[in-house]
Amino acid sequence: MKHKRLAGGLVASALTMALVGCSSVSEGDPATSDAGSGSAGDDGAYVVVVKATGIGWFDRMEVGVDEWASEMSIDARQEGPAEATNEGQVSIIQDLIAQSPVAISVVPNDLAGLESVLQQARDAGIIVVTHEAAGIENADIDIEAFENTAYGAQIMENLAQCMAEEGEYVQFVGRLTNGSHSEWVSGAHDLQTADYPGMTRVEDPIESEENEEVAYNKAKEILAKYPDIKGFQGSAGTDVVGIARAVEEAGKADSVCVMGTSIPSVAGSYLDSGAIDKIFFWDPALAGKAQLAIARILADGGTISEGTDLGVPGYESLVQLDGYDNVYAGNAGVAVDLSNVADYDF
Numbered sequence: 001m002k003h004k005r006l007a008g009g010l011v012a013s014a015l016t017m018a019l020v021g022c023s024s025v026s027e028g029d030p031a032t033s034d035a036g037s038g039s040a041g042d043d044g045a046y047v048v049v050v051k052a053t054g055i056g057w058f059d060r061m062e063v064g065v066d067e068w069a070s071e072m073s074i075d076a077r078q079e080g081p082a083e084a085t086n087e088g089q090v091s092i093i094q095d096l097i098a099q100s101p102v103a104i105s106v107v108p109n110d111l112a113g114l115e116s117v118l119q120q121a122r123d124a125g126i127i128v129v130t131h132e133a134a135g136i137e138n139a140d141i142d143i144e145a146f147e148n149t150a151y152g153a154q155i156m157e158n159l160a161q162c163m164a165e166e167g168e169y170v171q172f173v174g175r176l177t178n179g180s181h182s183e184w185v186s187g188a189h190d191l192q193t194a195d196y197p198g199m200t201r202v203e204d205p206i207e208s209e210e211n212e213e214v215a216y217n218k219a220k221e222i223l224a225k226y227p228d229i230k231g232f233q234g235s236a237g238t239d240v241v242g243i244a245r246a247v248e249e250a251g252k253a254d255s256v257c258v259m260g261t262s263i264p265s266v267a268g269s270y271l272d273s274g275a276i277d278k279i280f281f282w283d284p285a286l287a288g289k290a291q292l293a294i295a296r297i298l299a300d301g302g303t304i305s306e307g308t309d310l311g312v313p314g315y316e317s318l319v320q321l322d323g324y325d326n327v328y329a330g331n332a333g334v335a336v337d338l339s340n341v342a343d344y345d346f
Contacts, residue, residue, distance in 0.1 A: 046102055047076070048061070048291055049078035049106045057079060057237035062078040084174065090113065096126075097124050100125075103295035103299060104127070105294075107130070114136070122138055129142070131144070131291050134321060141294050155260060156196075161258065163199060164229045165198050167228070168229045171203075171205045172236070172239040172243065174236030185233065188283050208236050210332055212241050216245050220250075227297065231257040236267060237267075240259065241276075244322040247275050253275040259276070272338065278335060278337045279336050280335050282314065285346070286332060310330075
């Protein structure tokens, strides 16, 4: 039977040290200034470009984008390719550059693949913000929901407890080129090798292409190849659902632990069935608002610094991440299992 002792909530020792204790925002912080007029761009628009449309995660982000536009009385919208490809995002951004918006914010499929087109946007005087893209060049600011390796360690702490700290496991990423996914699995694997020697990762991270069906088929292959496997970690919002479907079909929901990034509306039925044990996330709607809030501050001539309050829950006191001059993080992580999934309505 699956070991059911799961670490509750966040791994406080990792996330708290990384994400709290920032200085407060001064009275004159640019986050409190009036909304920008849009003078940095001809059409006054703020555009968030996501990995792909039609995915529950980014449907939720669009809710935040639309709410922010209404709350701020600013023209803001979300766009994305039909499939999660670098080429699709490049094409959209090229079209946007011709429209001269105030700002473009991007959740990249491929960090290196966007460098050239983002440089074109900046050369055209367009503000560039990114999300899930620590280390990307040619962005004014990258905003993360939390410190990424700590988030990965949090998932591993829970996965290890579910697996009784022993056995084989694998990790999925949406794209091998995805910066944040790579940091999550690295943080998780580092913790496993240091603290859980009884566990073994049996494959290098597996690419799901941000596609539930791909994750499902690759999980089936893993289950056949490693009949004694005990754990899966997913990174893309669709990974754990595809994995859980394969696990459930194999009749192994009680013996295989499945955890990773998703949201309740996507993963809820598998939490109910026990095929998914725990999900980890940040509210994509709030992440959308955070991206736009940063773009507005920059458009108003303000700056982002340690302690900046974006006026968005989970992003009230930003920290600058070590090793970067333009990457900031909030404290927006959430961990959900069957006991508290009803608290989240998205």
